[in-house]
Amino acid sequence: MKHEDQKTMQLTLDMTSPPLPPTSKPSPAWQVGPIIVGAGPSGLAVAACLSSVGIPSTVLERNTCIASLWKHYTYDRLKLHLPKSFCELPLMGFPEDFPKYPTKDQFLSYMEQYAKKFGIEPRFxxxxxxxxxxxxxxxxxxxxxxxxxxxxxxxIVATGENAEPVLPEINGLEMFEGRVIHTCRYKSGKSFEGEKVLVVGCGNSGMEVSVDLCWHNAIPSMVVRNTVHVLPMEIFGFSTFGVAMALLKRMPVKLVDKFLLSMSNVILGDTDKWGLRRPKIGPIELKNHAGKTPVLDVGALAQIKSGRIKVVGGVKEITKDGAKFVDGTEERFDSIILATGYKSNVPSWLKDGGRLFANDGLPKTPFPNGWKGENGLYSVGFTKRGLLGSSMDAMKIANDVHLQWSQLKP
Known part of the structure; x- marks a missing residue:
């Protein structure tokens, strides 16, 4: 065979031979203990509980600090709406000199001390x-x-219920020529001084932002589209939440709801006459069934009664310089603040919800049994019961992992 023929044959063989198998995917870096996704209060709580029983963990955080939602995406005047005794994380209470309702900065200080005490060093x-x-x-x-x-x-999924802002679809919003922000970008009413501001949403954030706007001489109108329970922060000097928790140990939910509503009528008056219609179902029963948190009054009702906060109905359409409402009225506004809450981001990264989470990013099984899935998957911070619920789940998870950890040890 001539050299050229040999060369041609070799080229043909090279082109028709099956390709070499692809190189195998590199093995992942195994972590000795659990991987915790999220370094907010819930992630810190479960890391601390694991640390207390000698189990290391790897905490992953997409932002630059712990409790990033509190540090970067909350307004300046924020305080805990519940007494500090109901907001403590496991194994470490608040400093004794902190007030009954710690400020945002005090809470962040507590988080830093908590992480330091338990040696929690997230990967930011x-x-x-x-x-x-x-x-x-x-x-x-x-x-x-x-x-x-x-x-x-x-x-352990610890990204929580409030990972991403909810941005509603409102007809014409893109045409508005003024400022539009979500409350996650709101810091203070100082930059809104003298402006007419439409606050879309009447939950705790919407109410508190509206009060803050009043303090800075803005003119807020608050959209109240649906019914809402507004309760006083305290009843006769005691936290309304604390009173409710104590009564629930001795009384059925419906009776506790009746008591709370009667006290609210005495302290706040009939909220219906101010455009804040109450749901037919009581506040605790509604919270248990639908996860809808009652609003604790931080001074908004007094501002509504004085006329400084105007209550308006549902928005039909946003115009270039204001809004049209479902009752046919129209008003001009300089700015719009979306107090429309937050949602879970779990569906964007956990494949098939790990068979623990539903399409909305919340556990399929309601509290108190939504903390554990299959094959070592857990959730913390999805109870719709605040920091108290996170603490309860964190302790359950640590105990469950500890049982498995003990069996794995030689």
Whole structure:
């Protein structure tokens, strides 16, 4: 065979030979203990509980600090709406010299002290883009935005119910020529001085932002589209929440609701006459069934009664310089603040919800049993019961992992 023919044959063989198998995917970096996604209060709580029983954890946080929602996405005048005794994380209380209702800065200080005490050092600026269970490694693969991949027998979802702002679809909103912000970007009413401001939403944030706007000589109108329970912060000097919790130990929910509503009528008066219609179902029963939190009055009702906060109905359409309402009225506004709450971001990164989470990013099983899934998947901070609920779940998770950890040790 001529040299040229040999060369041609070799080229043909090279082109028709099956390709070499692709290189196998690199093994993920195994973590000794659980991977915790999120370094907010819930993530810190479960990391501390694990640390207390000798179990290390890897805490991943996409932002630059712990409790980033509190630090970067809340307004300046924020205080805890519940007494500090109901907002403590496991194994460490608030400093004794803190007031009954700690401020935002005091709460952040408490979070920093908490992380330091339990040696919690999250990996900041570390965004999780996908998590899925891999049977071939009998563990969870956690893919990061930088291309890195981690793995563990346990993954604890601690990103919480309030990971992303809810931006409603309001007809014409894109045409508005003034300022439009979500409350996650609101810091103070100082920059709104003298402006007419439409506050869309009447929950705790909407009420408090409206009060803050009044303090800075803005003119707020608050959209109240549906019914809402407004309760006093305190009853005869005691936290309304604390009173309710004490009564629930001895009385059925319906009776406790009747008591709370009767006290509210005595302290606040009939809220219906001010445009704040109450639901037919009581506040605690509504919270238990629908997860809708009652509003604790921080001074908004007094401002509504004085006329400084105007209550308006549902928005039909936003115009270039204001809004049209469902009752046919129209008004001009300089700015719009969306107090429309937050939502879970779990569906964007946890494959198939890990069979623990529903499409809305919340556990399929309601409180108190939504903290545990299959194959070592857990959730903390999704109870719709605030920091108290997070603490309860954190302790359950640590106990459950500890049982498995003990069995794995040689």
């Amino acid at each position: 600026c570390t965004e999780v883009v996908q998590v899925h269970y891999d049977e071939s490694i009998e563990g969870w693969r956690v893919c990061l935005s930088n291309g890195e991949e981690l793995a563990s027998k346990w993954v």
